[in-house]
Amino acid sequence: MKLLVVAAVFLVLTGLPLATALIRSGPLALAAAPTCSGLVCAFAGMACLATGTALRPWVVAFTLLTWVVAAEVAVRRRPSWRVGAGSLTRGSPDAHDEPDVADVREATDSGRSGLLGWLPAGLVAALMAPVLAATTSPPVEWDARAIWWFHGLWFWQGGDAVARAMANPAFSWSHQDYPPLYPASSGALWTFYDPADRALAKALGSGLTFGAVLLIACVLVTLAPRRLRWPAAVAAGLLGMGLFGIGHGNGTAGHVDLLWAASYGAAALALLVAPARRDMVVIGALSAMAAALTKNEAVPAVLLLIVLFVIRHRAEWRRAAAMAAVMVPTVLWSAETAHFFHGQNDSLSVSGLKGLLLGDHQYTDRVPPTLSAMWHQVGPTLLATLAITAVALLGLGRQRRRQGLGSFVWLPLVTLGVAASFLLIYATGPHEVHWWLFTSIDRTMIVVRLMLVVEVAVWLVVGLSAWLDPHGPRQARRVDREARRRAESDDATVAPERAPQDMTAGSAHVRARARITNRLLRPY
């Protein structure tokens, strides 16, 4: 318990500033704090490796930087949008900009200072919390010791030790090229408290995973209409607990399979399903970045996610393409591993891919056992998801769009893409396939099952809305129509070139409201 508290304090101190600077909703920022902490530590780890210096100064420097940025943002936000009864008034008179989408959404949708109240978020966390009890088991899991905590020891010792270990052929079984998020976080915590204590690193891993899963659950709650936040919070809490079940104990054992899967799930949910709000785009970007810095197999998956995000927002594809920036840290890590690591990795082999496409039996013979093992892992969940989607599409497709949610095709597309990438990796990889599948398929399929269950949870929110809040969409339509009419009358009366000077807070609100309405109504 003490170790969990220490890990939580570390995650909050190093992650919350960045999260609060980027995410306006307090509960969502707190849920994103572990992800941000992992990113801060990963950046510090990459910097210490690049410079051959100690890790601790970099962690302190990056953390202080995020505190400064958070303070700056807090000061700027002080004359913030005050949310009144259905209207926005500004604390400061120098208003050049109009309220952004998140502000308007807050004012019109939740009517409170955040999209997600503290109490529903607390309920979600409380329902999930029992899984953390498993963290108290001894730190002896194989991959955790052989890979993640071993790498953590390198980072704890400093950049020169990491470089030396990466170049050491005697450590080749430890996959020295694996990304730095969890090892650098463990190493960073060890530089402050109880060095090389693997139980502490295990608690930290549980905290990171818990944060990523909590983020999925909290984003899910925000997808529900305001009146259904409490039932949605219960469903999200059960979902969180269920994701740890899908992880087979991975989430609390020091493995990162559930961590990257949950980060990826949060990114996919925020970018492809949630309405296009600023908070959601930020959460999606941070989570995608964290996933790609956690495990190598996340890299093609994140690339796919970026492509689908751009397709979803094809009307604004130039802005959407900026999402590619989330790959920058991964590119930097790849450059570092290319410099320091000279061994063989498990990633997709180009020559193997070529052989597979040309029908080389060396590779094609590996496909049937891989498909069979994959089906064994995900078959029941896949069938359940397909059945639920088929029934839901009998009438809830429009309801889903009315709630501003992305199409039902996005998450299955992502899931299919991720599954296909694993099929290619197993078919073209360097290891004997049966042994490889036996030792890893239950862990690699976590992300696939997780994505399927998250899609089911989205339908759960839509189904709850149609069942318990049937008049919600009708009221929303009426409000939308009124907002559009007012926006059109504003456009007709205000000359476009004079609009910025003449725009009052009220008309700015209406315009922004109309814009968000249009976005919500767009058939993705």
Place this chain on the structure above:
Amino acid sequence: MLLVHAGRSARPNALRVLGAVVALGCLVVVGWNAGSGAAVTDRLLHGQIRKDFDAGEKVTSCFERRVESLVPPGSTVHLEAKDMLVVAMRLTEVMYPRGFLVPDDQPADYVVQATISPTEPTNCDGIALNLRPLR
């Protein structure tokens, strides 16, 4: 598309029923997984897995104590663990950073020998560790 269009003409009550059916179906899937999460947690705390973990912890702690008593801090080592690849991997990370394992073609200060010897008084679950200086 046909299914989607069918939804447009569906009456509110039908939609409510459909919503209830879908929500309950989803709740079964989510709830089943939540139950699995609770079961996994319980197994990790009380089941056979926990007993295996405790046994593994005992052996690993024994290795750690033995390495601490044998390997001088900051030394480079070779490792001899005939046909015991898994033990060699565990020993490599247990020794780090006290003893830094180097490849056999590079010079080292010591060689750590792991042998199966259940009769040795200091053995860890039947595996004895010994140190031999190379310089």
